Amino acid sequence: MFRVREQTWHVEPSGPLRGDIVVRGSKNAVTKHMVAAMLGDTPSVIRNAPEVGDVDITTEMLEALGYRVGRCGGEITIAPADAPLARVPEAFTGLNRIPILMLGPLLHRTGEAFVPLVGGDAIGRRPVDFHLAALRALGAEVKEGPAGITARAARLRGNRIDLPYPSVGATETVLLSAVLAEGQTVLRGAATEPEVVELALFLQRMGARIELSPDRRIVIEGVPRLRGASTRLAGDRIEAFSYLVAGLVTRGEVRVHGCPQDRLVTAITTLAKMGAQFDITEEWISATAPGALRPAAVHTDTHPGFMTDWQQPLMVLFTQAEGLSVLHETVFENRLVYVPALQTMGCEIEVFAACLGGPACRYQDTNAVHSAVIRGVSKLRGAEVTMPDVRAGFSAVLAAAVADRSSVLHGVHHIERGYHRPFEQFSTLGLTIRRAEA
Ligand code: UD1
Numbered sequence: 001m002f003r004v005r006e007q008t009w010h011v012e013p014s015g016p017l018r019g020d021i022v023v024r025g026s027k028n029a030v031t032k033h034m035v036a037a038m039l040g041d042t043p044s045v046i047r048n049a050p051e052v053g054d055v056d057i058t059t060e061m062l063e064a065l066g067y068r069v070g071r072c073g074g075e076i077t078i079a080p081a082d083a084p085l086a087r088v089p090e091a092f093t094g095l096n097r098i099p100i101l102m103l104g105p106l107l108h109r110t111g112e113a114f115v116p117l118v119g120g121d122a123i124g125r126r127p128v129d130f131h132l133a134a135l136r137a138l139g140a141e142v143k144e145g146p147a148g149i150t151a152r153a154a155r156l157r158g159n160r161i162d163l164p165y166p167s168v169g170a171t172e173t174v175l176l177s178a179v180l181a182e183g184q185t186v187l188r189g190a191a192t193e194p195e196v197v198e199l200a201l202f203l204q205r206m207g208a209r210i211e212l213s214p215d216r217r218i219v220i221e222g223v224p225r226l227r228g229a230s231t232r233l234a235g236d237r238i239e240a241f242s243y244l245v246a247g248l249v250t251r252g253e254v255r256v257h258g259c260p261q262d263r264l265v266t267a268i269t270t271l272a273k274m275g276a277q278f279d280i281t282e283e284w285i286s287a288t289a290p291g292a293l294r295p296a297a298v299h300t301d302t303h304p305g306f307m308t309d310w311q312q313p314l315m316v317l318f319t320q321a322e323g324l325s326v327l328h329e330t331v332f333e334n335r336l337v338y339v340p341a342l343q344t345m346g347c348e349i350e351v352f353a354a355c356l357g358g359p360a361c362r363y364q365d366t367n368a369v370h371s372a373v374i375r376g377v378s379k380l381r382g383a384e385v386t387m388p389d390v391r392a393g394f395s396a397v398l399a400a401a402v403a404d405r406s407s408v409l410h411g412v413h414h415i416e417r418g419y420h421r422p423f424e425q426f427s428t429l430g431l432t433i434r435r436a437e438a
Contacts, residue, residue: 006410006411006413006437007412007413007416007435007436007437008408008409008410008412008435008436008437009397009408009409009412009423009433009434009435009436010406010407010408010409010433010434010435010436011382011397011400011401011406011407011408011409011431011432011433012406012431012432012433012434013382013400013401013402013403013404013405013406014401014430014431014432015250015252015430016247016250016251016252016253016430017246017247017250017252017254017401017426017429017430017431018247018252018253018254018429018430019254019255019428019429019430020254020255020256020257020284020428021239021243021254021255021256021257021425021428021429022257022258023050023235023236023239023240023243023256023257023258023259023420024048024049024050024051024074024233024235024236024239024258024420025046025047025048025049025050025074025232025233025234025235025236026050026195026198026233026234026235026236026237026238026239027050027052027054027236027238027239027417027418027419028168028193028195028236028238029195029198029199029233029234030046030049030050030052030054030055030076030233031054031055031058031096031098032098032101032172032176032195032199033046033198033199033202033231033233034046034055034058034059034062034069034076034078034098035058035098035101035102035105035176036105036176036199036202036203036206037067037078037228038062038065038067038078038080038084038102038105038106038109039105039108039176039179039180039203039206039226040080040206040226040227040228040229041080041225041226041227041228042080042227042228043077043078043079043080043228044077044078044206044228044229044230045075045076045077045228045229045230045231046075046076046077046078046230046231046233047074047075047230047231047232047233048074048232048233048234048235048258049071049074049075049076049233050074050236050239050419050420051074051420051421052416052417052418052419052420053413053416053417053418054096054098054417054418055071055076057092057095057096057098057417058096058098059071059076060092061088061089061092061098061099061102062078064085064088064089064092065081065084065085065087065088065102065106066081066082066083066084066085067079067080067081067084068081078228080228081109084106084109084110085110086106086109086110086111086112086113086114087113087114088102088106088114088115088116088148089116090116090147090148091116092116093116093117093147093148094116094117094118096118096417097118097169098118099115099116099118099148100115100118100128100131100149100169100173101131101169101172101173101176102115103115103131103135103140103142103149103151103173103177104135104138104156104173104176104177104178105176105177106151107135107140107151107152107153107156107177108156108177108180111152111153111154112150112151112152112153113150113151113152114148114149114150114151115148115149116147116148117147117148117149128149128169130163130164130165130167130169130170130173131169131170131173132144132149133161134161134163134170134173134174134177135151135156135173135177137159137160137161138153138156138157138158138159138161138174138177138178138181138185139153139155139156139157139159139181140152140153140156141153155181155182156177156178156180156181156182156222157181157182157183158178158181158182158183158184158185158186158220158221158222159185160185160186160188161174161185161186161187161188162187162188162189163187163188163189163190163191164189165189165362166189166190166191166192166216166302167191168191168193168195168196170191171187171190171191171196171218172196172199174187174190174218174220175196175199175200175203175208175210175218175220176199176203178220178222179203179206179208179209179210179220179222179223179226180222180223180224180225180226181220181222182222183221183222184219184220184221184222185219185220185222186217186218186219186220187217187218187219187220188215188216188217189216190216190217190218191216191302191303192212192216192302192303192304193302193303194234194237194263194303197212198233198234200212200218201231202229202231203226205229205230205231206226206227206228206229207223207225207226207227208220208223208226209221209222209223234259234260234263235258235259235260235263236259236420237259237263237264237267237307238307238309238310238391238418239256239259239419239420240256240258240259240263240264240285241264241267241307241310241313242310242313242391242394242419243256243425243429244256244267244271244276244285244286244287245271245313245314245316245317245398246313246397246398246401246426246429247286247287247288247429248271248276248287248288248289248293248317249313249316249317249320249398249401249402250398250401250402251289252288252429252430253286253287253288254286254287254429255279255284255285255286256284256285256286257283257284258284259285261280261285264285265304266304266305266306266307267306267307267310268280268285270296270298270306270314271287271317273294273296274289274293274294274295274296274317274321275289275290275291275292275293275294275321276288276289276293277289277290292321292322293317293320293321293322293376294321294322294323295318295321295322295323295324295325295374295376296318296321296325296326297325297326297328297356297357297358298311298314298325298326298327298328298357298358299327299328299329299330299357299358299359299361300327300328300329300330300331300335301330301331302331308329308330308331308332308335309391311327311329311335311391312338312391312392312394312395313391313394313395313398314327315327315339315342315347315349315372315374315395316342316347316395316398316399316402317398318374318376319342319347319348319349319374319375319376319377319378319380319399320376320377320378320402321376321377322376322377323375323376324373324374324375324376325373325374325376326356326357326371326372326373326374327357327371327372327374328355328356328357328358328361328370328371329370329371329372330355330358330361330362330363330370332370333363333366333368333370334368334369334370335370336351336369336370336372337388337389337392338387338388338389338391338392338395338396339351339372341385341386341387341388341392341396342395342396342399344383344385345380345381345382345383345385345396345399345400345403345407346378346379346380346381346383346399346403347374347378347380347399348374348375348376348378349372349373349374349375350372350373351369351371351372352369352371352372352373353366353367353368353369353370353371354371355370355371356371356372356373357371379404380399380402380403380404381403381404381405382400382403382404382405382406382407383403383407383408384407384408384409384410385407385408385409385410386409386410386411387409387410387411387412387414387415388411388414389414390414390415390417390418390419391418392414393409393411393412393414393415394415394419394422396409397409397415397422397426397431401426401431412435423435
């Protein structure tokens with residue numbers, strides 16, 4: 001059964017980080033494709049898959065349900081289960097966000113489903129109410145219990161569903177549930193993130209009938225069966241951005257291969273406004289900062305805005321820009337939980353419950369701490385800190401890389417859940433890291 005491997009990194013600041021990084025397919029797409037494969041009656045193949053903890057967890061969940069999963073390098077093959085079990089074991093409670101997405105596919109296969117409480121990063125309440133409302137709209141009887149969620153439906157039926165906010169996960173739940181439902185589903189207020197579109201394309205290869213309309217509308221005509229399909233995942237835009245910033249913040253230069261430019265358009269423009277210079281080709285993107293970095297005001301948003309998973313590396317970059325920068329997080333209400341660790345490392349960051357920088361957001365009249373003002377240039381100190389989540393973990397490594405002395409970083413499993421071989425990648429770029437099992 002899946003066990004988190006506790007690990008600590010000892011990071012030695014090693015000057016500018018330079019070199020080439022190849023990013024694999026995105027963490028936020030791979031596991032959803034694995035869930036989609038549950039719907040096919042023949043095997044599916046997912047190529048260019050990253051080696052991340054979330055894939056390990058999802059593999060074990062699928063195997064526990066009776067699916068056969070083969071993994072070889074970056075290729076994952078998922079073969080249908082003859083008689084899949086209807087319960088994701090409670091041992092998977094809180095490990096990631098994937099079980100909730102399995103409800104629809106399990107209902108199609110077995111008519112009933114139980115999934116344990118989902119986890120993922122502690123970056124807000126992260127409720128699943130949109131997912132459950134969508135499943136109910138499709139005709140499932142859904143009950144929430146202390147250990148997890150139980151659903152029943154002899155057959156899901158298409159319906160009109162309006163999402164109150166364009167949630168990535170809830171859009172994926174609708175896609176994964178409506179493709180085999182009887183009749184038409186019209187989803188309004190859908191997420192349009194590239195990873196969502198990638199999932200829709202994979203389902204289309206499996207035989208699904210999906211129309212992506214303007215204005216966040218997705219129309220799905222249910223079909224009676226889906227076959228397996230094969231695909232090559234596109235590069236991870238979060239990893240690509242994170243390593244470009246690793247080069248900039250240490251005054252080096254990282255060349256990132258494998259992530260298309262159109263996945264990074266807003267990120268590139270934001271960094272360019274701060275003084276970064278880019279070289280962009282079909283194969284790779286590299287960034288350098290020849291002069292002083294300028295401060296900026298950035299608010300996170302749904303696609304194609306500045307992604308919420310990009311703000312943590314950016315926060316460290318802000319500490320090395322000359323002047324005051326502002327960050328306004330509008331997607332999750334509690335995504336600045338990692339700031340205390342950065343403050344311990346000398347980052348001059350003040351957080352506020354107000355909407356600073358950009359338009360007022362959903363958290364305007366709440367006491368959610370979701371804006372930050374960052375003073376640069378700060379001299380960062382090496383320290384001993386614990387990473388609270390995957391993206392915050394990466395920012396702690398960046399702070400450690402520009403600090404005045406070595407740092408000890410606990411909770412490395414968070415980074416490994418979402419980044420492909422981060423220890424090897426940072427080492428390739430010239431960062432001195434020593435690993436210790438806790
Ligand atoms: C996914 C990504 C995450 C990314 C996020 C936004 C994965 C595994 N994770 O998370 O890296 O930061 O999209 O791009 O793909 N909400 C509700 N009720 C729900 C569902 C969501 O209120 O039922 C709210 C959330 O609390 C949040 C907002 O909607 O405030 C957006 O969340 P969502 O887009 O669903 O994020 P995830 O799919 O969890």
